[in-house]
Amino acid sequence: MARPTRVTRALSQNFLTDRKAAARLARLAVPDPHTGPLLLEVGAGKGALTQPLAPRCRRLLAYEIDERLVPGLDARFRATPQVQVVAGDFLAARPPRTPFSVAGNVPFSRTAAIVDWCLRAPTLTDATLLTQLEYARKRTGDYGSWTQLTVLSWPRYEWRLVGRVGRYSFRPVPRVDAGIIRIERRRIPLLAPAAEPGWRHLVELGFSGVGGSLHASLRRARPRRRVDAAFRHARLDRAVLVGEVSPERWLQLYEVLVHD
Known part of the structure; x- marks a missing residue:
């Protein structure tokens, strides 16, 4: 054996x-x-x-x-x-x-x-x-x-x-x-390859942890009015923590903050 x-x-x-x-x-x-x-x-x-x-x-x-x-x-x-x-x-x-x-x-x-x-x-x-x-x-x-x-x-x-x-x-x-x-x-990516640098920058900024909330972190690089508009578009509360935001909501934030 x-x-x-x-x-x-x-x-x-x-x-x-x-x-x-x-x-x-x-x-x-x-x-x-x-x-x-x-x-x-x-x-x-x-x-x-x-x-x-x-x-x-x-x-x-x-x-x-x-x-x-x-x-x-x-x-x-x-x-x-x-x-x-x-x-x-x-x-x-x-x-x-x-x-x-x-x-x-x-x-x-x-x-x-x-x-x-x-x-x-x-x-x-x-x-x-x-x-x-x-x-x-x-x-x-x-x-x-x-x-x-x-x-x-x-x-x-x-x-x-x-x-x-x-x-x-x-x-x-x-x-x-x-x-x-x-x-x-994915057979068809949700974003074009040219959009990936902007996506990466947005997500890394959001996960940076500065300010105590996702909203505060994003305001470091975007005007408050634009961030507010993005949160309304994604139906997110301004106090939401970054980990609570689903990828689909991130894509909605991207539409307003980067894609437009």
């Missing part, structure tokens, strides 16, 4: 052991297996998610940074021609030049870096990631508040919380449950 692989804390390893959860994640990552996407898997581990993903993909690049796990992955998927096990750090990979998807049980400590990699990849179509539940809820507005990253990327990407996985579905058992987050590139 093979000895169990010891967990490396530096890699933030929590192996998904729930087959039903893995199958559900695979269906969410590739809703239509007939499309046969090129898919990159983050942290293949022992192959729990690779297994249900493989038949749904035209080609699957399974990245695994822990060299101890690579021989087992190679052996498990040697007879699966569409799967290529890649020994190395996903974050060091160059994004494919053709459209591709990303999926994976993300090491909790590396979530921010992996999400950033995805958002920067020019040809990424979507990413389906298993993260800490709190992270997933914050990024998707599930708490009723929104983060700067979500608002900044909203014109190009839609963020959704599409599922939850209990902590006992992992080994070792983490302290918190996990959430499945889905990030999809």
Whole structure:
């Protein structure tokens, strides 16, 4: 009997052991297996998610940074021609030049870096990631508040919380449950590429925290009368906190403060 692989804390390893959860994640990552996407898997581990993903993909690049796990992955998927096990750090990979998807049980400590990699990849179509539940809820507005990253990327990407996985579905058992987050590139961006610098400046100004409210922060660079008009257009109270403003309301503020 093979000895169990010891967990490396530096890699933030929590192996998904729930087959039903893995199958559900695979269906969410590739809703239509007939499309046969090129898919990159983050942290293949022992192959729990690779297994249900493989038949749904035209080609699957399974990245695994822990060299101890690579021989087992190679052996498990040697007879699966569409799967290529890649020994190395996903974050060091160059994004494919053709459209591709990303999926994976993300090491909790590396979530921010992996999400950033995805958002920067020019040809990424979507990413389906298993993260800490709190992270997933914050990024998707599930708490009723929104983060700067979500608002900044909203014109190009839609963020959704599409599922939850209990902590006992992992080994070792983490302290918190996990959430499945889905990030999809919009086929038609909500803003033209030329508008992105103005959008970024507006959002970063709003999240600067100066003045104690979004209204006060925006007045640093815009006349009060214009900011008042923008808040009326977006149907926002002047005392609203920046995190309480949805991306859709941000777009309405942009229409008055920048676009006009």
